[in-house]
Amino acid sequence: MTHTAFWIYRHTISQFGRLFIGLFTLALCASTAANELDTQKPLATELEEIKSQVLQLNRDLFILEEDLLFPASTQIAVFVSVDVGRFFAIDSVELKINNSSVVGFLYTPRQRQALEQGGIQRLYLGNLKTGAHQLTAIFTGKDAEGRTIQRAATHQFDKDDETVMIELKVVDSESNYRADVQIEDWVL
Amino acid sequence: MSDLKHMRSLPFTFKLHDMFVPKVRVCIQLLMVSLILVLTLSVNAEETTVQPAPAPTLQEKQYRQALYFYFAGDYASALRQVSLNRKKSKSSSAKSNLFEAGLQVSVGLHQQATETLEGFEASLSSALKPTKSSQQSSNTSPQELLLIAQLQLAEQQFLQGSITTARQTLEKINRVPETYQDQYTVLSQLVYWPDSPKEKALGTLGSSGSNNGPTSSDTSQTQPLTRAYIQLNQALLDIEQTRYEQAEALLTPLKTNRWQAIAPSFWQTLFNPFNNSGIELAPNQADFDQYQAVQDYARLLLAQMYVKQNDYTAAYHELKDFPKASPYSEAALFLFAYAAQKSKQFDTSLKLLEVVKNTYPQSHLGWQAALLKAMQIEDQISFQQAMSSYLQAELFFTEQEQSLKHFHAEFKAVSNPLEFAPQPSIAKPNVQSQFAAYEQEQTTRAWSANNTPLVLGEQTRYQTQSQWLRKALNDASLQENYKNLAELDALAKHLQTLKQQSQWLNHTIALNQQRQAQVLTRRTQVDYQQQYIRLHSDTQELAKKIEEAKRNQNGQAFATLDELRQLQKIQINEQRLENLKKHRNIEEYQHRLSRLKSVLQWKMQTELPQRLWQHQKQLKQLNAVLSQLQAQNLRLDDIATSPERLTQFQVRQQHSEQSIDDTLMRIAKLRVQTAQQIHQQVAKFVQTEQSTLAQLLLTTRHKMASALEQMSLSQTQPVGRLDGGTL
Numbered sequence: 001m002t003h004t005a006f007w008i009y010r011h012t013i014s015q016f017g018r019l020f021i022g023l024f025t026l027a028l029c030a031s032t033a034a035n036e037l038d039t040q041k042p043l044a045t046e047l048e049e050i051k052s053q054v055l056q057l058n059r060d061l062f063i064l065e066e067d068l069l070f071p072a073s074t075q076i077a078v079f080v081s082v083d084v085g086r087f088f089a090i091d092s093v094e095l096k097i098n099n100s101s102v103v104g105f106l107y108t109p110r111q112r113q114a115l116e117q118g119g120i121q122r123l124y125l126g127n128l129k130t131g132a133h134q135l136t137a138i139f140t141g142k143d144a145e146g147r148t149i150q151r152a153a154t155h156q157f158d159k160d161d162e163t164v165m166i167e168l169k170v171v172d173s174e175s176n177y178r179a180d181v182q183i184e185d186w187v188l
Numbered sequence: 189m190s191d192l193k194h195m196r197s198l199p200f201t202f203k204l205h206d207m208f209v210p211k212v213r214v215c216i217q218l219l220m221v222s223l224i225l226v227l228t229l230s231v232n233a234e235e236t237t238v239q240p241a242p243a244p245t246l247q248e249k250q251y252r253q254a255l256y257f258y259f260a261g262d263y264a265s266a267l268r269q270v271s272l273n274r275k276k277s278k279s280s281s282a283k284s285n286l287f288e289a290g291l292q293v294s295v296g297l298h299q300q301a302t303e304t305l306e307g308f309e310a311s312l313s314s315a316l317k318p319t320k321s322s323q324q325s326s327n328t329s330p331q332e333l334l335l336i337a338q339l340q341l342a343e344q345q346f347l348q349g350s351i352t353t354a355r356q357t358l359e360k361i362n363r364v365p366e367t368y369q370d371q372y373t374v375l376s377q378l379v380y381w382p383d384s385p386k387e388k389a390l391g392t393l394g395s396s397g398s399n400n401g402p403t404s405s406d407t408s409q410t411q412p413l414t415r416a417y418i419q420l421n422q423a424l425l426d427i428e429q430t431r432y433e434q435a436e437a438l439l440t441p442l443k444t445n446r447w448q449a450i451a452p453s454f455w456q457t458l459f460n461p462f463n464n465s466g467i468e469l470a471p472n473q474a475d476f477d478q479y480q481a482v483q484d485y486a487r488l489l490l491a492q493m494y495v496k497q498n499d500y501t502a503a504y505h506e507l508k509d510f511p512k513a514s515p516y517s518e519a520a521l522f523l524f525a526y527a528a529q530k531s532k533q534f535d536t537s538l539k540l541l542e543v544v545k546n547t548y549p550q551s552h553l554g555w556q557a558a559l560l561k562a563m564q565i566e567d568q569i570s571f572q573q574a575m576s577s578y579l580q581a582e583l584f585f586t587e588q589e590q591s592l593k594h595f596h597a598e599f600k601a602v603s604n605p606l607e608f609a610p611q612p613s614i615a616k617p618n619v620q621s622q623f624a625a626y627e628q629e630q631t632t633r634a635w636s637a638n639n640t641p642l643v644l645g646e647q648t649r650y651q652t653q654s655q656w657l658r659k660a661l662n663d664a665s666l667q668e669n670y671k672n673l674a675e676l677d678a679l680a681k682h683l684q685t686l687k688q689q690s691q692w693l694n695h696t697i698a699l700n701q702q703r704q705a706q707v708l709t710r711r712t713q714v715d716y717q718q719q720y721i722r723l724h725s726d727t728q729e730l731a732k733k734i735e736e737a738k739r740n741q742n743g744q745a746f747a748t749l750d751e752l753r754q755l756q757k758i759q760i761n762e763q764r765l766e767n768l769k770k771h772r773n774i775e776e777y778q779h780r781l782s783r784l785k786s787v788l789q790w791k792m793q794t795e796l797p798q799r800l801w802q803h804q805k806q807l808k809q810l811n812a813v814l815s816q817l818q819a820q821n822l823r824l825d826d827i828a829t830s831p832e833r834l835t836q837f838q839v840r841q842q843h844s845e846q847s848i849d850d851t852l853m854r855i856a857k858l859r860v861q862t863a864q865q866i867h868q869q870v871a872k873f874v875q876t877e878q879s880t881l882a883q884l885l886l887t888t889r890h891k892m893a894s895a896l897e898q899m900s901l902s903q904t905q906p907v908g909r910l911d912g913g914t915l
Contacts, residue, residue, distance in 0.1 A: 043861060045299060048296070048300065050679060050851060050858065051296060053851050055268060056271075057686055058264070059272060060840070061686055061689055061693070062268060063275070064693060064841060068697065068837050069696070110261060114258075114259030117259050119252055119255040119260070120249055120253045130816060188246065
């Protein structure tokens with residue numbers, strides 16, 4: 001709708017320009033704006049190119065950092081998702097690997113909404129040795145009545161030479177009107 | 189780096205082979221304890237009950253990661269995630285393509301968005317031809333995605349001034365479902381202006397016909413506010429073509445209608461960078477402002493139409509209770525004063541013109557008000573008062589000229605236009621800003637400590653304290669240049685952060701190279717492979733012994749240390765008894781010793797199955813640990829034989845750093861160009877304003893001369909001045 005509003009604005013200016021005495025340059029302003037925009041094009045294009053280049057650089061450095069610090073042979077990534085979120089409004093999560101706390105995250109309303117709208121958050125990216133490990137996730141949030149509650153899940157997994165990706169899913173259960181934490185291993 | 193860290197702690201340094209003893213049990217225990225200590229492995233892992241997810245969902249999950257960033261308001265990260273997903277999975281879904289185009293619009297990459305949409309539209313059109321009934325598993329059908337893409341593509345083309353191309357894109361659309369009808373109509377109105385928009389047949393698309401995104405449920409509710417825009421545009425068209433009755437019929441209900449709240453769909457929100465997708469703490473206020481603006485604009489248009497028809501009384505009544513805080517109040521106030529003057533409400537008119545002049549001293553309407561007021565006084569009151577009023581107007585215009593000149597001199601002296609009278613940022617300790625700061629902090633913390641989120645495509649207007657610059661910024665082109673300048677600064681700042689990150693990575697690579705060299709040196713000093721072979725052969729030996737004990741059902745092979753000691757003691761005693769046999773009767777002793785030995789052997793035989801099982805299990809664990817050792821050794825071999833891995837990282841880092849430097853230079857160059865352009869635009873603005881003021885001054889002086897002439901005439905022939913006159 002913005003272009004409509006812009007059009008309306010411009011049109012209003014030109015209407016007044018015609019209405020009042022005609023010696024003033026309101027209409028001129030509107031028409032010259034279009035011409036100036038035309039001469040702007042190369043600068044605008046160059047700005048777009050720079051933006052695009054910055055985004056690409058951002059991505060490349062991000063990949064380089066990941067490849068260097070978290071190679072697949074030791075990488076573990078933990079994700080969080082929320083299915084509906086009617087019985088559990090997520091406030092925070094604490095993640096432990098082999099009984100050591102590795103990350104904690106406090107959610108803002110907007111981040112919670114992002115999860116409830118279907119987003120998946122990468123909560124943790126780290127390194128692990130090959131072998132068997134234990135992951136524990138403790139979620140704190142509010143139930144449908146606004147009471148603070150906690151949900152936890154434990155998961156045993158083996159780390160091999162491939163990246164380990166684990167999703168912690170907060171899922172509403174219609175049968176008992178409560179949310180449970182389910183764990184899913186992503187298959188590459 | 190982590191690989192190396194792990195490899196440094198490889199268990200090749202222990203000396204178990206020196207401690208090897210012939211007793212199987214002791215040997216296995218020692219081996220196990222050492223290996224377990226070194227590798228710190230937990231060998232009693234429980235069986236997991238978690239079922240692995242099917243492979244095709246991975247792409248969807250990657251897409252949802254980008255969605256998280258988008259919904260959390262971090263558009264640049266969302267775009268980066270889409271790009272990463274494409275790079276990792278080497279493919280992308282139709283929805284993620286469309287999503288990418290939307291994100292490109294959100295961060296201001298309009299040209300790229302157009303290209304993405306064109307490619308997407310072409311691929312989707314060809315993909316739809318052979319299987320028209322094909323549908324995706326999601327709730328948005330391919331046909332619907334195509335329609336969304338075509339609408340957005342047309343919008344992008346329109347915004348970039350390619351009207352003909354936008355028309356061609358719209359003409360490709362055959363059917364428009366009701367959900368998209370309003371969006372299509374608005375777009376058609378704009379693209380075909382001043383012709384009437386082309387209507388399309390209503391129809392359903394694909395499976396759902398919904399305009400919701402992947403996570404929203406289907407809705408079929410109308411969008412009343414969009415309808416209001418359609419009607420406003422239509423009314424404008426009618427006024428242009430002097431179809432006043434139709435325009436009035438459209439505008440009259442718009443003044444009073446109460447509009448329903450709009451829930452924009454996922455795709456509409458995505459492609460509209462002006463739409464705040466974040467959490468709204470006071471959504472009703474924003475909605476209310478929108479409705480009020482529509483109503484105000486409808487009233488203003490109606491009044492304007494009445495003025496065009498010379499129905500000044502109707503225009504006056506229309507604007508009588510126009511809200512003061514409206515975005516259209518300046519135009520409405522002037523029009524109201526003008527209508528009052530024309531409908532002979534002279535006192536009101538004079539007061540209103542004075543208000544316009546005082547409230548908007550830099551505005552063209554304010555200047556016109558000053559002149560109109562003097563002209564009205566001349567016509568209705570007296571030449572003397574008119575002269576005084578003209579003098580006041582002249583002084584007013586001269587002051588404005590001086591002020592403009594002063595502004596221009598000050599502006600020219602500033603090389604960075606963003607530093608000229610900027611609006612001081614007011615710290616608002618409200619909940620919303622606190623949330624925003626916290627969210628920003630959380631987003632940063634969420635995925636990387638070394639990364640700062642890149643904020644692009646923000647549509648906030650540049651705010652300044654200077655009245656003249658504020659007026660100049662009404663020019664869209666200048667406003668755009670200011671926005672570009674601010675964006676260039678943000679990009680340069682972000683690039684500096686990236687450069688720091690790149691340098692940190694370079695440092696990390698160097699450290700890794702050092703560590704790698706140390707590990708490789710140590711590797712040359714110790715023959716790990718030989719140690720592994722020896723450990724392996726020891727294990728094999730143990731396995732043989734266990735197998736032999738099993739075959740012979742020899743419980744003594746698994747004797748404990750106590751049992752071994754007792755057996756040894758029995759053997760010594762047997763030897764002693766053998767020596768005493770010639771001198772004493774030892775039959776009873778021999779009998780007792782034999783009984784003791786039998787009891788011990790019976791006990792070992794009884795516990796044989798249990799001990800055999802334990803040893804077999806320990807042997808299995810030992811073999812597993814040895815396999816891991818071998819795997820680690822092989823990885824070390826890989827690193828030793830291919831040391832170029834870190835060099836590749838270094839090449840990539842150096843390439844990135846070079847690109848950062850090049851981009852920073854480009855930004856600096858573009859910044860200078862943009863600043864120059866801004867200065868030129870401001871100079872042009874000043875020139876235009878000066879010219880307008882000069883014209884007004886000239887007109888005022890002409891009027892003064894005319895009034896003086898009339899005054900001198902009136903001294904000989906006095907005439908009443910209350911006939912209204914003409915403007």
